Amino acid sequence: MLLDTKAEIVGRESWGDYFLLTIRSPSIAEKAVPGQFIMIRTASGPYPLLRRPFSIHDRKKDTIDIYFQIAGEGTALLAAKKQGDECDIIGPLGNGFLLDTLAEGRTVAAVGGGRGIAPLFFLGNELQKLGFPLTVYYGGLTSGDLPLEKKFRDKGIPVHCSTDDGSTGFHGLVTDLFLSFLPSSRPDHLFVCGPDPMMKALSRICLEERISAQFSLESIMGCGFGACWGCVHKIKTQGEAEWTKICQEGPVFFTEDIIWNND
Amino acid sequence: MTDTPDLSVELGFLRLKNPILAASGTFGCGLEFTPFIDLNELGGFVVKGLYFEPRSGNPPPRLVETAAGLINAIGLQGIGVKHFTETILPQLKDLQTAVLVNICGESEEEYVRVADYLNGHEGIAAYELNISCPNVREGGRCPAQNAESTYSLVRRVKQMSARPILTKLTPNVTDITLIARSAEEAGSDAVCLVNTFLAMAIDIHTRRPKLANIYGGLSGPAIKPIALRMVHQTAAVLSIPVIGMGGIMSAADVVEFLLAGASAVQVGTANFIQPDILPQIVEDLRRFLVKNNIKQITDLVGGIKSP
Known part of the structure; x- marks a missing residue:
């Protein structure tokens, strides 16, 4: 994972309150796999304080795309950013979808x-x-x-x-x-x-x-890289159900391991 | 002007290369931050709180963001001392920075048990007694809300500890200086203040508390002025060093805490937002000293002037 404090927004599209931003960050783009996410700082000041997590929507050679809906102050600030603006991001984060185990011919x-x-x-x-x-x-x-x-x-x-x-x-x-x-x-x-x-x-x-x-899975996240223990969900690991960090062990989990009601 | 200023701090029981420590609970075991920074650039860091056994913590939601603040109710989820000494501590042993361990307990016996176990392992500079977490007992209660229980606990751990003891205090009291004095009288080598402020947030649509635990601890820039006042009050009445913390986001914030009387500081919530902030603060502090022609950072400690 990398911290890129000056990733340039090189593309922007919108449909109502849905937005797509293309962000130039060659090093993060190179490492990204589907299902991973990035954390974006939406304000330079203390409000909103925390970064926001966004799934990586697409990846080209030097860029990554995020696709989001305005859900609060953080996403509203992000939606107001323009092409050419800089963006402070951490990524790629999380495990991503596991694709290695797909056997040939499977649908x-x-x-x-x-x-x-x-x-x-x-x-x-x-x-x-x-x-x-x-x-x-x-x-x-x-x-x-x-x-x-x-x-x-x-x-x-x-x-x-x-x-x-x-x-x-x-x-x-x-x-x-x-x-x-x-x-x-x-x-x-x-x-x-x-x-x-x-x-x-x-x-x-x-x-x-x-x-x-x-x-x-989705959660409010404090950091996105495993330090705060704020984004847990109950997940079975080797038979034991434990509070597991979505940011680090996830965000992708297999259905049989997820305890949906967190009991 | 070409002289490099001296950032080192002598606490009496521990020398730090600079006054910047990462606060417990915001820095994992340190290794989480190695993709972003060189841990050796820090004065030190405090490993997330350890009970003797692994601990599962509170149900989610555990976090809620508020104006310039973060309320958390993690509940000290942790790996326990054995896992820590077997798998984590060996990875920290070559660091050229102070590794402190935050120790927890359900009872005085458990604090002693944790310290006793850690006494047998190399590579720890000091213990920070966590007697101030607001998220593990009902209503946010903790031992640091009572002068007698603070005294008793600090004394018991101090008597058997092979290492210096820092006592981390809660701001959720009427007069923090009374608790700080108790810790000092009991033999604490330093006090760290403040832990988080007991707080809450409510979803106005569902009318439910935003945290599953109902209450949590408020940190971040929102608490800095109150934390600073408490550090100022406490440093005025103690002989042992005060480690200041609460919402520090910049070198300017650090300078404020030092002027108020802190000998060193801890930075917490800022690490989540800007994982490379600690070396930046160290560098900005160095620049501040050069610019103001201050030879050593300790000259700032308690340097507040009359209004």
């Missing part, structure tokens, strides 16, 4: 809810290179929550969309969309990132259907 799918779609584009690109075509299920409250649909399609990654209000694609939850495809195109392995209720529901489905699955 892979991913489910992303809202801004949780962020890491799945980088994942889809890498899986494409490795010879595993990814199918993506992309859900939101309304059509405005799905601005990246075309981007996936343009890249040759099939996307099935759902909206809670039916304004685009399947009318209902993305979990139900996924279930509707299960009989015809059941994946051997699933990658998931999104809001907690969505992930809990998918975890149950995966356990019942015996689909191997990796989930990218």
Whole structure:
């Protein structure tokens, strides 16, 4: 992991309250793998005090992309940054999705809810290179929550969309969309990132259907690199359930190891 | 002007190459920061609190950010002394900086047990007695809220400790100087203040506390002026060194604490935000001394003037 205090923002796109920033940081870009994240300092002063974590959405030779939704003061400040502004980032952080164990011929799918779609584009690109075509299920409250649909399609990654209000694609939850495809195109392995209720529901489905699955968890983080112990989730490690740092041991965990209700 | 100023600090029981220590609980065991900094540039660091056995800590959410502050309720999750001495301490032994260990206990016996165990291992400069964590007992209570329990605990550990004792005090008291005096009378070699302020935050939509533990400890720039006042009050009445802390984010903050009477400082929350901040503070301090033609940093200690 590296600290890059002067990473330049070289690209910016927005759709409503969703934003995509392209940040030049060759050393972080070089090391990044799908599922990893960066911590960004959004203010130079003491408020907001803490850095904010963002999944790496895409990676080019010298740049990384982040994709986020305004959720509070920190993300609002970040959204207000312009091309040419500098950005203070730490990365790449966390473990990332485990791709080494995918056996040849296995089918892979991913489910992303809202801004949780962020890491799945980088994942889809890498899986494409490795010879595993990814199918993506992309859900939101309304059509405005799905601005990246075309981007996936343009890249040759099939996307099935759902909206809670039916304004685009399947009318209902993305979990139900996924279930509707299960009989015809059941994946051997699933990658998931999104809001907690969505992930809990998918975890149950995966356990019942015996689909191997990796989930990218989210948390408030104090540091992002293992020093503060603030971002824990209960995870089974060698049979024992322990408070485990999402930033360092995660953010990606296998479904059978995650204790969803933290009991 | 070309003379390099002397940043070293003699605490009487321990010499530090500079007055900048990393505070316990914000610096892991030090190794977490090696991707960002050379630990040898620090005056020292205090390893995260250790109980005898591993400890699981509090349920999440453990953190909430507030205006210029951070409330934490980690609950001293930790690896225990055996894991520390077997796997971590050997990796710290070649460092040219002071390694202090923050020790914890559910009872006086456990503090003694932890210190006794660590006494048998090389590579530790001093123990910092953690009697002030607000997150491990109901309502934020801790031994450092009571002069008698502070005296009793410090005395018991001091009597068997092979190493100097620093006692870390809580600001959650009516008069911190009374507790500090107790620690001094009991034989503490220094006091460290302040630990975090007992605090809370509420989600107005769910009406639930933002921390699972309800209360937590407030740190960060928000607490600095209060911490500084407490250091000033305490340094005025003690003979042993005061290590100042609370919201330090810059060399200017450090200078304030030194002027208020601190012999050295600890930097905590700032490490989360800027993991390379400690060497930067050391460098900025050096520049401050050069610019102000101050030969040694100890000249600043207690140098506050009358209003």
